[in-house]
Amino acid sequence: MSERPPFTGAGSRRAAGSVKQITSFSNPLVKEIKALVAQRKHRQRSGLFVAEGLKLATDALSAGWSVDMLVLGPEARESAAARDIAATARARGATILEVSTPVLAAMTRRDNPQMVVGVYEQKIMDGAELTRALKADPAAVWVALDHVRDPGNLGTILRTADAVGAKGVILVGETTDPFAVEAVRATMGSLFHVPLARMTRAAFQEMATSWPGTLVGTHLKGSTDYRAISYARPTLLLMGNEQAGLPDDMANACTALARIPQAGEADSLNLAVATGVMLYEIRRGDLTLDA
Known part of the structure; x- marks a missing residue:
């Protein structure tokens, strides 16, 4: 079997894709998907990533993401919903792979794999796109994560940002890969709805000097209860590394430093939990049950 044409880049227009049946564990496409699952360098080089499950495939297609390949296990091929998604993906140029459960397990490195696995083109806003997005909504809430490692x-922060209607997440400095399988899985599909951008610390600090609203960070040395801050819009929430928190130079870039009170013996909150607490406080009054 010949390999598919090489990846042609985001925004490319392709003819309808093909359908291939794969039974061999040594097939080049099986090896490629395994590499995307396991290796960040392969994801970076190819511009692709893997997301598991019919829900994520549905979210990706409804949000207009480009699908490079869609893999269907035996159960998926018996599902009308999965077949409809596959037909849509194929019409947009995706290659549809029909595989056995053992091959699917080998691809995903999971004993009980999802019966639908997609390979998608990554999306990261460049500097110009981020600048336009930041200026587009003066009432927006954004999240910035400094050197997040887990x-x-x-993934959980992206899901929470989606839930509260944040406009995007900025990854500052050396962060974990948002397109790693563990991160994508934790988003539960929100990766396809929350824009991502990357910045160096220096670029972020430069942006902070002209931020027009509140730039709030959480810090153990913060003297202000997070519930007492007036969050002027646009609001940018800056969260630090899981182990070290915000370094002094990043904390100094904030217009407010918040602290979340604690009553027990824990010395800190989990980063994703703390981010959720902050975001819901920032959006308090904006969110209603009938929104």
């Missing part, structure tokens, strides 16, 4: 935390 993919589960990052």
Whole structure:
């Protein structure tokens, strides 16, 4: 079997894709997906990533993301919903792979894999796109994460940002890969709805000098209860590394430093939990049950 044409980049227009049946564990496409699951360098080089599950495939397609390949296990091929998603993906140029459960397990490195696995083109806003997005909504709430290391935390924060209607997440400095399988899984599909951008610390600090609203960070040395801050819009929430928190130079870039009170013996909150607490406080009064 010949390999598919090489990845042609985001925004490319492709003819309808093909359908391939794969039974061999040594098939090049099986090896490629395994590499995307396991290796950040392969994801970076290819511009692709893997997301598991019919829900995520549905979210990706409804949000207009480009699908490179869609893998269907035996159960998926018996599902009308999965077949409809596959037909949509194929019409947009995706290659549809029909595989056995053992091959799917090998691809995903899971004993009980999802029966639908997608390979998608990554999306990261460049500097110009981020600048336009920041200026587009003066009432927006954004999240910035400084050197976050845990993919589960990052994925959960993306999911929470989606839930509260934040406009996007800025990854500052050396962060974990948002397109790692663990991070994507934790987003529960919110990766396809929350814009991502990257910045160096220096670029972030430069942006902070002209931020027009509140730039709030959480800090153990913060003297202000997070509930007592007046969050002027646009609001940018800056959260630090899981182990070290915000370094002094990043904390000094904030217009307010908040502290979340604690009554027990824990010395800190989990990063994703703390981010959720802050975001819901920032959006308090904006969110209603009938929104």
